[in-house]
Amino acid sequence: MKWLFGIIVLILLVVSARFRKFAGFVVLICIVGGALFLGYQEYEKNKSKSRISASEVTLKNISFETRDNNYELTGRIVNNSEKYTLSGLQLKITVKDCTNNDDTHCIIFAEKKEYIYLSIPPGQARDFKKDIYLYSNQRIENKLVWDYLIEYAESE
Numbered sequence: 001m002k003w004l005f006g007i008i009v010l011i012l013l014v015v016s017a018r019f020r021k022f023a024g025f026v027v028l029i030c031i032v033g034g035a036l037f038l039g040y041q042e043y044e045k046n047k048s049k050s051r052i053s054a055s056e057v058t059l060k061n062i063s064f065e066t067r068d069n070n071y072e073l074t075g076r077i078v079n080n081s082e083k084y085t086l087s088g089l090q091l092k093i094t095v096k097d098c099t100n101n102d103d104t105h106c107i108i109f110a111e112k113k114e115y116i117y118l119s120i121p122p123g124q125a126r127d128f129k130k131d132i133y134l135y136s137n138q139r140i141e142n143k144l145v146w147d148y149l150i151e152y153a154e155s156e
Contacts, residue, residue, distance in 0.1 A: 009023075048087075051081075051155040052155045053153070054152065057079060058080060059075055059078075059148070060077075060125075062148065064132075064144075067131065070132060071134065072131055073114070073131075074127070076126070076127050077118065077120060077125060078120075078124075078125040079122055079124055080123070082122055084122060085122065086153055086154070087118070087119055087155055088115060090113060090114075090154075091113070091116065091149065092113050092148065092149045093112045093114055093132065093147070094108060094111050094148070095109040095134060095144055096144070096147065098142055098145045099142045109140070110134040112135075116128055119156075
């Protein structure tokens, strides 16, 4: 049935100039509509990343523990926003190999971005646990020092 419809459309495209204009108009409308729809989706995505600023999110009791060949990131996330529900958090994690306890003699061991999916209503907190795999075959020579930074917070 579909192939019959396709054949009829092709015959009309070849034979009728008015149908070609109509088909071109329909294709043009579909392209413009699709571009507007994709633009609106991108706008909504960017808007969801700007409703809650990184300063409105607090990370507490953050710890990194070794689990098999991975590391486990645990802690508590507090949503200090008065209005919006936190739906996700993008962290930039930097791992340094330091010779002693100060940060002056450190070599960056790995850098990784991790997204934490969660749902925290305004003024509430949730504990979280996230497994992290460092894609590095380097040997740890000294002490690992972990650093993290909130890149953005997403809201609903």
